Every structure is written in structure tokens, then in C-alpha cells.
Amino acid sequence: MTDPARIVRVVDIETSGLPEDEQHAICEIGWVDLDLSTMSIGNPVTFLVNPGHPIPPHIRAVHHISDQDVADAMRPDQALTQLMKGMGPDDVFAAHKADFEQNFIGGGGRRWICTWKVSLRAWPEFVSHSNQALRYELQVDAEPGFDPAAAQPVHRALPDATVTAHILRKQLALRPLERLVEITKEPGFLYWIGGQKHKGKTFKQVAVEDPGYLHWIVDKSDMSADDKFTAKWHLQRRAA
Template identity: 40%
Template sequence: MFVARVRVIDLETAGSSAQDVCEVGWQDVVAEPDGRWSLSEERGALLINPGRPISPATMAVHHILDADVADAPFWRDAAPSVLQPPGGVLALAAHRASFEQNFCRPRLTGGARWICTWKCALRLWPHLPSFSNQMLRYERMPEGLIQAIGLPAHRAMPDAYVTAHHLRDMLNQASLEQLLEWSAEPGLLPRMPTGPERGRSWESLASERLIALSRDRDADIRFTAETELRRRGLVEEPAAPPLAQRTLF
């Protein structure tokens, strides 16, 4: 039976290679009959054996020990049941989803689309001073978030639970398709993030400076600078893709 849900995923890892997951957590956000979105009771976490020792540096973040995962399944075996649950998903979601996507490859997700709650927060709440998952938690104080379930931070299920509250509120402000569209683009930064202009609005920067920033190595900076140049009429709108020719049968 199909379930109208988005599954929020959070991973704790032992490194950067595709199998280095040591914990996965999830929390579902579901569409109610009245069109609103809410958190369901479907949440959980699994320890995962990364197949190699966990470094002290990563233990210091999530406090998962080698002994904790010694008898746990490998990621390639455990992932499909979490990422492709019975009833399917409308999308998967994560905060800074590009990180999770490094490990949740399409062959494990069934090709599911992704929502990045970090990118969507930039669009929906640009007035906020910071956009990390935990900062959004305390800047916004989402309704219904139970403090104890969202702790400890930097463990997979509590972090997914916190992210799901942000996602719920986003889905109640913008459509699923809009969130997916924003997530497929680089981040639209509300303020200059680095350098001597850090904290300044993009509108306050000279056009010559924006042109230079549109060639920056950072994709989010390039995209935001190009967007502001386009707003000023200094860069043409990207051409719409050609319509596919219809075939008569």
C-alpha cells in the first residue's frame, strides 16, 4: 500500500568511502487527509558495521565504538530496507543532503529524489542567522519537538527527528515539488558567507564584485552571485529546455 511520506535520513559514519556508515536513523513525515504534513510514529535507528575500525576523531563526534558495531550488518545489506520501505516514499530528505547521498547511492534508494532541508531553509527562512540543523532547532523551536527524543545530538535517530520537524514546517509552507526544485539547485545564500564582505547582503555588493564571485570555486557562491546578477538584468535567464517532440501512436 502506497504511503504519502517523505523519509528523513541521518547517517553517522566512520569515514568518507561508500561503505563507511556506522549508524542510520530515520523519521517519517506524512501527508494528512487535510493536506497538512506531520511527523508519524515511524522512526528508528540501526547500527551498521563499516567494515573497518572507527577512528578516534569520529568516535569523538558520535561516540559509537567498534564493539558497538561488531555484530551489526554491513551498509549494503541494511540500506535497502531503510531507504526503500514498504509503501515507498515520495522522497528522501536530509540536512545537507549531499552528505547522505554520498552513501545512499541510487542503487540503494531505488532512485528516490532528495530534499535538502539546509537549502530549503535558506529559501524559506533567510532572516535567520545560521542554518545548521541544531541551530535551526533552537532558533525556531519547532512545535511539538520533544527534547528528549531529539537527544543526544550527533546520533542518527535524534538528528533525523530534529530535521523532520524542520521538513514538516517547510512542507506546510511550500509544495513538495518546490522543495525538490530548490534542493536540485545549489544553495541560495542570504548573505555573503566568507571574506571581507562576510555578513553583507548580496544586494549591497557592486556588480563588478558579483561578476568575480560568479566565477568562485564554491558552487553556492557562484549560484547566488549569478542569481543577483540576473535580478539586476546583467545576466540573461537560462534558456528553457526544448520541449520533447510528441510521437503519435
């Protein structure tokens, strides 16, 4: 049985490529800590990381980190050592779309929270569940102690981690930490259905109007695990 967590370390990374690319490594990391006893957000840390290979131009266009910027930076393994400092064995990591971060950060067996997956459950009707969309939907900028300057520029590690931490604090006001961890272990539960055929409709609507399409998603499509999980859930509920 795990002991109560003291902190959630909310982390964001910028990388030199996607996990499926031949070369991919961290080129920037940033985090803040959410203290679970006070719900305060603090201890901001960020630094550049040398991925050990050139950053492709199309990737650099996202975060604008250059090879020159990271030339004298620490290695990814050294960065991860720094990330683990100050964390107890029962403390928790969080990230927005945490599956991505987990491809680069092992976490030492610690639990994870994906604020994207949790947001799909907490606020399913939102048009977008991106970090910045949630920031404005939830009026994070009006939160006491939130510094909009600390959230800039977007697509950099510490600003994005800062926004994610404030989103997480709102999520923890709705559900206990353990439930957020459980949600993270499942695929994302989607509200809006993808593809052109039923664009603008919800999975719930399509389950009534065209359940065969949901069967196609589950059995024959190459759609995401999130789509298949959601379609299967609605089909099972309809059959109950």
C-alpha cells in the same frame, strides 16, 4: 508522471569518514516517517552499522561511535535494504544537507528533499541554517508532540532525523512538496556572503556596492557551487 507521495522518510546517517576520504561508510542510520495525509511524524528506526574498517579518532569525536560498538552490527548494504522497506516508488527521502546522505544512500531513484537548501529560501535572514540552529529559531521544542529527549544526543542519527522531520513539517506548511524537490535539485541560494572582505553583508548588498566581487566569485574563485550560483543570480538580476 509521479503519483502522490504517501510519506517522506527523513533520514540521517553517521559515518566513518567524509565522501572524499579514502575510507568512508555508514556506521549508524536512523529515520522517521512524515505522513503526508496527517502530517504526523512516527515510525522511528535506528541501528548501528559496521562500516567494515576502523573509525578514525577525529571522526569518532563527532558521534562517539566506537569500533567495539559496531563490531556485531549489520553491513551498510544490509542497512540500506532495511531503509527501503515500507516505501512506495513515489515516496520521498529527506535529509538536512541531503547531498551528504546521497553520497551513501542511492535511494532507488526516489526524489529527495534537502531541508538545508529549503531553509535558505524559507528563512534567509537566519544567522545559521544548521539543524540545531533551526530547531531553536523555529521553536521546534514547543511543537505539539515534540519530545526534547528524542532529540538527544545531537550528532546521532535518530535524534537528528527527528529534528529534521519537524523542520520539514514547517517547510511543507509554506511550500508544496514538489517545490521543495525542485529547490533541492539546485545549489543552495545563500543570503550571507562568505569570506573576510564583505563579512556580515548579504549578497544583495554586495551586488550593489561591489559587483566586481561577485564577478570574481563566479569567474575566478574556488568558492562553493552555492556561492557561485547565488552570485550569478544577483548579477543576472542586476543586468536585467
